Every structure is written in C-alpha cells, then in structure tokens.
Amino acid sequence: MIRMYLCITVCLLIFSCKRTVDQVQPTQESDLNTPEYAIVIHGGAGTIVRENMTAEKDSSYRAILNLALDTGEKILESGGSSLDAVEATIHIMEDSPLFNAGKGAVFTHDGKNAHDASIMVGSNQMAGASTGTSNVKHPISLARAIMEKSKHVMMAGIGAESFAAEVGLEQVDPKYFYTERRWNSLQRILQKEEADIKFSADDVDKKHGTVGCVALDKSGTITAGTSTGGMTNKRYDRIGDSPVIGAGTFADNATCGVSATGHGEYFIRYTVARDIAAMMEYGDYTLEEASQIIINKKLLEKGGTGGVVALDKNGNISMPFNTAGMYRGWRKPGESYVGIYKEE
Numbered sequence: 001m002i003r004m005y006l007c008i009t010v011c012l013l014i015f016s017c018k019r020t021v022d023q024v025q026p027t028q029e030s031d032l033n034t035p036e037y038a039i040v041i042h043g044g045a046g047t048i049v050r051e052n053m054t055a056e057k058d059s060s061y062r063a064i065l066n067l068a069l070d071t072g073e074k075i076l077e078s079g080g081s082s083l084d085a086v087e088a089t090i091h092i093m094e095d096s097p098l099f100n101a102g103k104g105a106v107f108t109h110d111g112k113n114a115h116d117a118s119i120m121v122g123s124n125q126m127a128g129a130s131t132g133t134s135n136v137k138h139p140i141s142l143a144r145a146i147m148e149k150s151k152h153v154m155m156a157g158i159g160a161e162s163f164a165a166e167v168g169l170e171q172v173d174p175k176y177f178y179t180e181r182r183w184n185s186l187q188r189i190l191q192k193e194e195a196d197i198k199f200s201a202d203d204v205d206k207k208h209g210t211v212g213c214v215a216l217d218k219s220g221t222i223t224a225g226t227s228t229g230g231m232t233n234k235r236y237d238r239i240g241d242s243p244v245i246g247a248g249t250f251a252d253n254a255t256c257g258v259s260a261t262g263h264g265e266y267f268i269r270y271t272v273a274r275d276i277a278a279m280m281e282y283g284d285y286t287l288e289e290a291s292q293i294i295i296n297k298k299l300l301e302k303g304g305t306g307g308v309v310a311l312d313k314n315g316n317i318s319m320p321f322n323t324a325g326m327y328r329g330w331r332k333p334g335e336s337y338v339g340i341y342k343e344e
C-alpha cells in the first residue's frame with residue numbers, strides 16, 4: 001500500500017515539475033492540420049529596436065524577407081524538395097547586403113570576410129558544412145555540395161575553396177563581399193578595443209545577422225540550413241555555431257528542423273539545435289515548449305543571446321529569441337508572417 005502511494009506521489013511530482021519547468025503554452029501544436037508545406041526563415045537576432053530603425057530600412061528588410069519566402073514557397077508549392085527550397089531561399093539573403101551572410105558578411109579582425117554555412121536533410125540525416133571561405137559566392141551551396149558530392153560533412157578554408165572550384169560553384173573576388181557598413185562596424189569595434197571600452201548590451205555592433213531557413217516539403221522531408229559571416233572582429237580563424245551540425249543547424253524528419261542565430265560559442269556549448277530536437281525525441285515536449293525552454297530559459301540563464309527558427313514534422317513553427325528583435329518570417333499555404341521586433 002505504502003509503495004503504491006509512493007509511486008503515485010512520484011508520478012505526480014514528475015508531471016507537475018515538467019509542466020512548471022515549461023511554463024510555456026503550446027501553440028498550434030497539432031498533427032491534425034499538418035499543412036502541405038511550410039517554411040520559416042531568420043535574418044539574425046540582436047539589438048534590433050524600432051527606435052533605431054528608419055521606415056525605409058524597416059521596409060527594405062521586410063521586402064527581402066518576403067522575397068526570400070516567396071522564392072522558397074514557390075518551390076515547395078510546386079512539389080519541389082525542402083533542400084532546394086532552403087538553398088534558394090538562403091541565396092536571396094546571401095545576395096543581400098542587409099544580412100550577415102554572403103554579400104553582407106561582417107569583417108574579421110584582419111579585415112577579411114570568412115563565411116560559414118551548413119545544411120542538413122531530415123530524411124536521412126545527411127549534412128554538409130563549410131567554414132572560413134572567402135571567395136565562394138553562395139556558402140550554403142558549398143555546404144550542400146559537400147553533403148552531396150563528397151564523403152565528408154565539413155570542410156574548412158583553402159581546402160573547402162578548392163573543393164568549391166572543383167565542383168564548379170560560383171567564385172568571386174573577395175572584394176565582392178566589401179560593404180561600407182560592415183567595414184565601419186569593424187573600425188568602431190577596433191577603436192573601442194584600443195580604448196578598452198566594454199560593449200554595452202545595446203551596442204549597434206552586437207547585432208547578429210546570420211541567415212537561416214527550415215522547410216517542410218510535400219513528401220514530409222525537413223531541411224535546415226544556416227549561413228553567416230560569423231562575428232565582427234573574429235580572430236584566429238574562429239568558427240561559430242552556424243556550420244556546426246547540432247549547434248546552429250539540425251534536421252530530423254521524426255522531430256523537427258532548427259536554424260540558429262546568436263552568440264555562437266554558447267550555441268556550440270549547449271548544442272542548441274540538437275537539444276531542441278532531443279527534447280522532442282526523448283521527452284514529451286512540443287516544438288514550442290522545447291525551443292522556448294532552450295532559448296528563453298536555459299540559454300538566457302547562461303548568458304547566451306540569440307534565437308532560433310524551428311519547424312516540426314506537423315508544420316508547427318516556433319521562433320523564440322531572447323534579444324530585442326529577430327528578423328523572421330514564415331509561410332504555409334494561404335498564411336504568411338514577417339516580423340522584426342519583439343512586440344509583433
């Protein structure tokens with residue numbers, strides 16, 4: 001009898017603990033209304049506040065986010081693969097100087113651009129990643145080529161660049177990646193460093209502008225991809241989370257796909273993308289619960305800033321971030337959303 005009471009008490013305790021830890025209301029978590037396809041993107045998280053934004057800048061960001069979503073949605077709508085959709089969607093953001101990826105990549109301490117990218121397909125757990133390249137126009141395509149045309153998952157620097165040349169990817173003069181805005185941002189940081197001024201939390205140079213996309217296609221395959229220039233003033237060939245499978249990118253058809261943006265070191269240490277999928281796989285968490293707990297509880301407590309976009313096998317979408325804003329958007333058949341600031 002005592003044993004039975006004990007057992008019931010323990011069960012009740014476990015159940016109530018799990019619910020209080022979550023403190024998150026599941027939203028739109030259902031498999032009854034799985035859409036035919038779904039796509040979600042981000043263009044980086046950080047100190048993005050309305051007060052610092054002109055109306056013009058605000059609408060240019062929204063225009064590119066919508067163009068990227070249009071591109072991916074067209075592919076998914078016509079029955080294309082989530083892999084093609086993620087690659088094409090990320091190309092749009094890599095070609096824009098607005099985001100810290102491809103054309104708009106930030107500068108390293110030595111005044112160069114060094115791109116990182118990764119991609120993963122949830123049906124077979126195939127993945128590809130590249131780091132520290134400076135002449136590949138679309139780093140996300142290099143990540144895809146590594147996945148599809150090599151035996152490896154990850155390639156770096158000169159090796160990755162020569163592989164890109166071998167498989168015929170578009171290469172550009174490294175000068176192509178110069179933008180005045182990113183150059184000035186590096187100069188400001190270098191000056192502050194010289195004067196030994198610590199960055200304040202709302203520092204304009206502490207914005208993360210990585211781009212990412214997760215898509216679910218009509219066959220039920222989830223693909224996730226992420227592309228970045230890393231962090232301004234990075235040194236010693238520093239590599240962030242974006243090209244690290246399980247940290248910045250993860251996809252599994254059985255659970256979800258995730259693409260991250262934020263302070264990469266934290267996302268690597270806490271294996272953020274995989275952790276969200278693992279909570280769904282081994283725990284009883286919904287996508288919304290898992291991603292909110294990781295970003296707005298665990299990461300926040302540890303001091304890691306940033307966010308993720310995530311999409312589960314039933315087309316549920318979650319976009320938590322613990323910064324002032326995150327460029328983000330999603331599409332499902334007949335539904336659409338684009339947001340920048342927290343309060344929208």
Ligand code: ASP
Nearest residue numbers: 208209210230240262264
């Ligand atoms: N996560 C990227 C990195 O640490 C930066 C970013 O998201 O902007 O390299």
